[in-house]
Amino acid sequence: MKDTSSTSSAVSLPDAQTRILDAAEAIVHSRGVSGLTLEAAARDAGVSKGGLLYHFASKEALLDALLRRLAGFFEQEYLGCVAAQPEGAGRIARAMLEWGFGQGEFACNERHDRAAAVFLAAFHHDPALLDPIRQVIARMRADIAADGLPPGHGDAITAAGDGMFMARIFRLYTPSEAERQAMRIALQRLLEFPR
Amino acid sequence: MKDTSSTSSAVSLPDAQTRILDAAEAIVHSRGVSGLTLEAAARDAGVSKGGLLYHFASKEALLDALLRRLAGFFEQEYLGCVAAQPEGAGRIARAMLEWGFGQGEFACNERHDRAAAVFLAAFHHDPALLDPIRQVIARMRADIAADGLPPGHGDAITAAGDGMFMARIFRLYTPSEAERQAMRIALQRLLEFPR
DNA sequence: AAGAACATACCGTCCAGCCGGTATAGTATC
């Protein structure tokens, strides 16, 4: 069946499926959605087109796998952000704030750009492919609703983070670090609300 | 289906260019980015492919025209929102709040969905096509910076509105009206801040 | 008559998906 760790090679390559997924991700990131063809993905992954089709029966199947993997990363990152916050009311909102406006591990990085590219590619092919992501988001929204803050506060913080993400995806503008921190401080007001 | 080929009565159909633009917009909205082909746009606009290419020499030219028109609408709507707010500090931020979370004329409507579709289609073809929009956004950001609020407050409100827009574009979730109003009230806190 | 505003037919390219083939490893049978 699945054999992740190959036999002899010390510099063990990831298995073909992972290589194909990585290659496809890299392509949509660098050459754009329209640059992703089966041939290109196969070539960059070091397999033939037939080999790719063996693992992913269609382009849609490839995108679907890409999206599911992405949704997994996404949820893991979310859970990591939450875990990094002390318990108590507003924990989720604080995690979201850190996620969208922090500077550490969870700040915007290159992986987010690839994620965005995958996201767009999938949406372009078929909006239904985003369903795995939608599920994760639904879960996050449920958490926010039970976060112990007045209604709307956590959602507002989350939406602001989403807005920053969109600006990044489409390169609408790139706020300076000072601006990002000013926004963070502003949004922090919405946490100090015991009411 | 109106009368397609009547003699040039002064009233009835918009000129061919507008019809083509409208048809293209409707297609990306209903059938998605990949559904927009020159043939389809021409057919839906009631002209032949040759006719379309007479007015828009290439697909890119068509998308460019679509985007420029969109940027115009966008800026008009922005200016309308600002004009509807009383003068004084935070005017722009108040306009943004109303734009993103209001219920009236400027609330989310079907035209925003078509705008989003056009936006995505253009980005997919060539990210540089978004430049007209980027210009409008740059102007808005400059206005916000001079809005008289503490730094970051207006940006946070704007980002939250953008986040809602993104959720709408990609159908990630659809908040209830109550949730939207809760967010609005939460964000309003960022206006009551005389420094 | 002349240009503008179309229509029709066609070309070249690109690409997804298909298909027949190959190589290797495991298993079973004798």
Place this chain on the structure above:
DNA sequence: GATACTATACCGGCTGGACGGTATGTTCTT
């Protein structure tokens, strides 16, 4: 242990259709 059979993993050429763009009419307007 040798032969036969099967499953897995992969190769690469092919094709059919879609689509952007071109070339050449044709009709309407002035």
